[in-house]
Amino acid sequence: MTATLQVENLETQFPTRDGIVRAVDGVSFSVDAGEILGLVGESGSGKSITGFTILGLIDPPGRIANGSVKFKGEELTTASPERLRSLRGSRIAMIFQDPMMTLNPVLRVDTQMIETVQAHEKVSEKAARARCIETLQSVGIAAPEDRLKSYPHQFSGGMRQRIAIATALLHKPDLIIADEPTTALDVTIQGQILYEMRKLCRDTGTALIWITHDLSVVAGLADRIMVMYAGKIVETGAIDTVIERPQHPYTRGLIGSVPGAMPRGKRLFQIPGMAPAPLNLPPGCRFKARCSRADAVCDTMPELLELNPGHRARCHHPFDAKPLSPAEVVS
Amino acid sequence: MAVMSVLVFVGIYMIGDPLAILVSPEATELDREAIAKSLGLDRPMWEQYLTFVTSALQGNFGKSFVFGQPAINLILERMPATLELALIATFMSVVIGVPLGLYAGLRHETVAARAIMAGSVLGFSLPNFWVGLMLIMVFAVQLGWLPASGRGPTMEVLGIHVSFLSLTGWKYLALPALTLGLSKCALIIRLARATAREVMLMDYVKFARAKGLSEKRVIGVHILKNIMVPITTVTGLELGSLIAFAVITETIFSWPGMGKLLIDSIVHLDRPVVVAYLIVVVFLLVIISLIVDILYSVLDPRVRLGEAK
CATH class of the missing domain: 1.10.3720.10 (MetI-like)
Structure with a gap:
């Protein structure tokens, strides 16, 4: 069976006055139907750009410099704009980070949802409206007939995100790319939405890429995890393996900085330093300047090596594949 | 609009004497006074303003000095x-x-x-x-x-x-x-x-x-x-x-x-x-x-x- 999404050696670049920014630099991964992939990284690591690249929504002058994106076997990097448009919103949907900004403030919710239905299928407005009502109901919005006639500002943030999710679900897509959709929400609502999204993927076989900077969100949601740093994948594997036995020092640092990983009262772990400037990436391992284990070998770029079955890390000095104890995190 | 009416009225009052233009240079002092009286220009400014406001409120903005029409x-x-x-x-x-x-x-x-x-x-x-x-x-x-x-x-x-x-x-x-x-x-x-x-x-x-x-x-x-x-x-x-x-x-x-x-x-x-x-x-x-x-x-x-x- 072909994977729902197969990304090979993807490179997205933004030419700027001072040089080329390699936002996504040789990223490869795949997602199967019904699978949830957590894509983790800090701001500027290229995780959101990866999502937009898949959809063909990179703002000029950004461009895909290399690599391939195959959606159910179909190459997207060379597809026509019209083909991409017909896939967007119907087969591949995206949910954005800030629900306050994703709905157009001057258009009614029904306008914004019905246009999505009609962009891909020739259906009457009545049939489209019925579909919107049904979908809104499925994401837990009460009295959808009335709510459809409202404007976005009449909804709370959580409700707006549900509307955005419902909009993404209108055509029962095969792949959903969710770009930190719960970051701006209350923790209680975040929990509900996570639960519903997980259930949805299991029930419908939709593949989900969940982009986030919050490891604790992904830990309870994803099947597999992929950690990005400065445009490159540094570690990938099954969620439990990576969380319990991280091999890359960066992943280890991320886990150590989540509240709860450390004994109560102790200072949270901080990764020293800052992410490298995207225009001025150091040769070799991009994390070496912040890494306690770095030495001369790290001046060459390490490969993404499989150290245990299904668990790969890009490091010359990976940690042992044994469970992490709190004491080790600090060392 | 009330403020505007005061400003405009005072402003235009200050600019000059319409009599100097309306009345021909050969006219006598008596003629001048007669014209001033007929146009209401002999009265003090505040009185002119009051007359103006009361009639303006009734929709009458006065007659043009030049055309003689409202x-x-x-x-x-x-x-x-x-x-x-x-x-x-x-x-x-x-x-x-x-x-x-x-x-x-x-x-x-x-x-x-x-x-x-x-x-x-x-x-x-x-x-x-x-x-x-x-x-x-x-x-x-x-x-x-x-x-x-x-x-x-x-x-x-x-x-x-x-x-x-x-x-x-x-x-x-x-x-x-x-x-x-x-x-x-x-x-x-x-x-x-x-x-x-x-x-x-x-x-x-x-x-x-x-x-x-x-x-x-x-x-x-x-x-x-x-x-x-x-x-x-x-x-x-x-x-x-x-x-x-x-x-x-x-x-x-x-x-x-x-x-x-x-x-x-x-x-x-x-x-x-x-x-x-x-x-x-x-x-x-x-x-x-x-x-x-x-x-x-x-x-x-x-x-x-x-x-x-």
């Missing part, structure tokens, strides 16, 4: 011509300005976009009277396509004389409307471009694309509806100033509107007409801003009142 009638007679000119100039500037500005905003790095922006700088900086004269030179004198002055024959609709219903009417309208609309058009181009560049970066535009909408719908609905909010505001304000101060253009093209009347009245120190004119203009501005506010709530649901749940 001032308000003189103005209302000429208002349709000015309104028509200003409305058509505004309409032209929006219809031309919004698409050009939108294009310049969306494709801001193209040569065409830069040409539009350069053109808008010209539209801004060329003085009105010069543009008017150049247009007359080219289209009326050199090419002879369009008439250089006047309003030509008008048609009567509901008792109002209008030009825009006939082709000849349009020929007379074209040059003054173009002159008047040019700088407004430049303003709207710049505004549309700036807001379009701002709106196109918003998440909801990206989300609209991610929903698979066609580019036509993303631009024509999602972006356009958002940029129309500031454009409506500015257009309303500019329409007011066009109506009030179309003076120069009307003078150049001998357009029989209110602006020309104002200039003539100021020259003759025809106080009742000037005062009545400014009151009418203030009234129009109030009406226009009311209309803009109503349009605003149609365009932007967030400013609607009494709907918050």
Whole structure:
């Protein structure tokens, strides 16, 4: 069976006055139907750009410099704009980070949802409206007939995100790319939405890429995890393996900085330093300047090596594949 | 409007003595006094103002010193011509300005976009009277396509004389409307471009694309509806100033509107007409801003009142 999404050696670049920014630099991964992939990284690591690249929504002058994106076997990097448009919103949907900004403030919710239905299928407005009502109901919005006639500002943030999710679900897509959709929400609502999204993927076989900077969100949601740093994948594997036995020092640092990983009262772990400037990436391992284990070998770029079955890390000095104890995190 | 009436009244009182112009130099001192008495100019200023306010409230703005007709009638007679000119100039500037500005905003790095922006700088900086004269030179004198002055024959609709219903009417309208609309058009181009560049970066535009909408719908609905909010505001304000101060253009093209009347009245120190004119203009501005506010709530649901749940 072909994977729902197969990304090979993807490179997205933004030419700027001072040089080329390699936002996504040789990223490869795949997602199967019904699978949830957590894509983790800090701001500027290229995780959101990866999502937009898949959809063909990179703002000029950004461009895909290399690599391939195959959606159910179909190459997207060379597809026509019209083909991409017909896939967007119907087969591949995206949910954005800030629900306050994703709905157009001057258009009614029904306008914004019905246009999505009609962009891909020739259906009457009545049939489209019925579909919107049904979908809104499925994401837990009460009295959808009335709510459809409202404007976005009449909804709370959580409700707006549900509307955005419902909009993404209108055509029962095969792949959903969710770009930190719960970051701006209350923790209680975040929990509900996570639960519903997980259930949805299991029930419908939709593949989900969940982009986030919050490891604790992904830990309870994803099947597999992929950690990005400065445009490159540094570690990938099954969620439990990576969380319990991280091999890359960066992943280890991320886990150590989540509240709860450390004994109560102790200072949270901080990764020293800052992410490298995207225009001025150091040769070799991009994390070496912040890494306690770095030495001369790290001046060459390490490969993404499989150290245990299904668990790969890009490091010359990976940690042992044994469970992490709190004491080790600090060392 | 009350404040306005005081300001205008005092202002015009200070400017000069209308008697000096109205009365011929050969007239005797007795004649002068008789005329002053008949026009009520012999009484002190505050008394003149009180008389003015009480009669103005009854709809009587006094008689023109020069024409001997009620001032308000003189103005209302000429208002349709000015309104028509200003409305058509505004309409032209929006219809031309919004698409050009939108294009310049969306494709801001193209040569065409830069040409539009350069053109808008010209539209801004060329003085009105010069543009008017150049247009007359080219289209009326050199090419002879369009008439250089006047309003030509008008048609009567509901008792109002209008030009825009006939082709000849349009020929007379074209040059003054173009002159008047040019700088407004430049303003709207710049505004549309700036807001379009701002709106196109918003998440909801990206989300609209991610929903698979066609580019036509993303631009024509999602972006356009958002940029129309500031454009409506500015257009309303500019329409007011066009109506009030179309003076120069009307003078150049001998357009029989209110602006020309104002200039003539100021020259003759025809106080009742000037005062009545400014009151009418203030009234129009109030009406226009009311209309803009109503349009605003149609365009932007967030400013609607009494709907918050």
